[in-house]
Amino acid sequence: MSSNRQQEIAKALDVVPPFADEAALVAEVERRKAFIKNCLRTSGLKVLVLGISGGVDSTTAGRLAQLSVEELRSETGDAGYRFIAVRLPYNVQHDEQDAQVAMNFIRADEEETVNIADSVLGLAEQVSHLNHLADARRDFVTGNIKARIRMVAQFAIANANNGLVIGTDHAAEAVMGFFTKFGDGACDLAPLSGLVKNQVRSIARYLGAPESAVHKVPTADLEELRPGKPDEEAHGVSYVEIDAFLHGQQVSQHAYDVIVRTYDNTQHKRILPLVP
Numbered sequence: 001m002s003s004n005r006q007q008e009i010a011k012a013l014d015v016v017p018p019f020a021d022e023a024a025l026v027a028e029v030e031r032r033k034a035f036i037k038n039c040l041r042t043s044g045l046k047v048l049v050l051g052i053s054g055g056v057d058s059t060t061a062g063r064l065a066q067l068s069v070e071e072l073r074s075e076t077g078d079a080g081y082r083f084i085a086v087r088l089p090y091n092v093q094h095d096e097q098d099a100q101v102a103m104n105f106i107r108a109d110e111e112e113t114v115n116i117a118d119s120v121l122g123l124a125e126q127v128s129h130l131n132h133l134a135d136a137r138r139d140f141v142t143g144n145i146k147a148r149i150r151m152v153a154q155f156a157i158a159n160a161n162n163g164l165v166i167g168t169d170h171a172a173e174a175v176m177g178f179f180t181k182f183g184d185g186a187c188d189l190a191p192l193s194g195l196v197k198n199q200v201r202s203i204a205r206y207l208g209a210p211e212s213a214v215h216k217v218p219t220a221d222l223e224e225l226r227p228g229k230p231d232e233e234a235h236g237v238s239y240v241e242i243d244a245f246l247h248g249q250q251v252s253q254h255a256y257d258v259i260v261r262t263y264d265n266t267q268h269k270r271i272l273p274l275v276p
């Protein structure tokens with residue numbers, strides 16, 4: 001029996017129920033592509049932009065974006081529809097090979113690379129408040145600057161091409177507020193919204209992503225002192241537990257308490273700015 005809080009949170013995040021079978025998964029993929037295509041049609045814009053890290057979320061959203069623009073091109077005969085996949089390393093990414101695997105799978109119409117290091121360091125240097133922080137805290141705060149600079153780069157590319165920026169937030173990240181406010185949380189459309197982590201992996205596998213990408217350990221990878229730090233270490237609970245919680249299944253008391261507490265503490269990230 002799921003608790004009232006579980007039901008309330010799943011409803012607020014519009015969580016997609018577990019796929020009953022392959023047909024349900026396929027229907028969900030079609031629904032998500034139709035959503036992306038509809039966002040372009042109704043906005044009147046023809047270009048999609050997304051940063052590709054090598055993680056399963058951007059691999060999945062990136063391939064959905066590419067398939068969507070390909071369908072729009074053949075349905076409308078308009079060659080203007082296209083997808084720009086953006087690599088946004090902070091200097092050299094420690095798992096650059098995984099990012100290349102993702103790029104090769106996505107086969108985007110256009111590939112772009114923007115090294116965010118100079119912008120991040122240039123800004124951080126000008127913010128004197130960072131100097132007074134202990135090393136680990138400064139590293140954490142700088143991590144959020146990285147996520148925000150990636151956002152700036154993607155919107156610059158979208159501006160320049162009359163495009164829309166895709167975000168990769170899904171229910172398992174949303175419930176934990178595990179994104180940088182107005183950083184990777186900022187986008188024009190979020191086609192993975194409502195999915196739990198394992199559903200994102202299932203969609204990636206269905207789309208033909210290499211198994212290494214499907215199973216890649218999730219990492220925000222924002223901290224220089226801890227390259228590739230697994231998200232689950234930061235959460236204190238596993239994605240299996242988070243997914244189970246969102247699907248109304250029983251989880252340990254520890255996981256339940258952490259998830260509900262984190263959800264409540266991060267509510268400000270899932271709403272519009274506070275106003276009088």
Ligand SMILES: Nc1ncnc2c1ncn2[C@@H]1O[C@H](COP(=O)(O)OP(=O)(O)OC[C@H]2O[C@@H]([n+]3cccc(C(=O)O)c3)[C@H](O)[C@@H]2O)[C@@H](O)[C@H]1O
Nearest residue numbers: 144147177178179180181183184219220221222231234268
């Ligand atoms: N109660 C409140 N009402 C309204 N606003 C409130 C607030 N409390 C804080 N704030 C504001 O929110 C800010 C804190 O939020 P934020 O800046 O996001 O910072 P914060 O939540 O502290 O850090 C972001 C977390 O998301 C993780 N992350 C980031 C990016 C990507 C990924 C990933 O998985 O890829 C994960 C990252 O590792 C870190 O754990 C505060 O500085 C303040 O401006």
Ligand SMILES: Nc1ncnc2c1ncn2[C@@H]1O[C@H](COP(=O)(O)OP(=O)(O)OP(=O)(O)O)[C@@H](O)[C@H]1O
Nearest residue numbers: 051052053055056057058087088168184218219220
């Ligand atoms: N090094 C990077 N290069 C390009 N885009 C990035 C990079 N790091 C993060 N991003 C963007 O920020 C988003 C949020 O990161 P997040 O870690 O949640 O997703 P992911 O890396 O795709 O998957 P996972 O959560 O499994 O690691 C990514 O989906 C991607 O769009």
Ligand SMILES: [Mg+2]
Nearest residue numbers: 053055219220
């Ligand atoms: Mg990642």
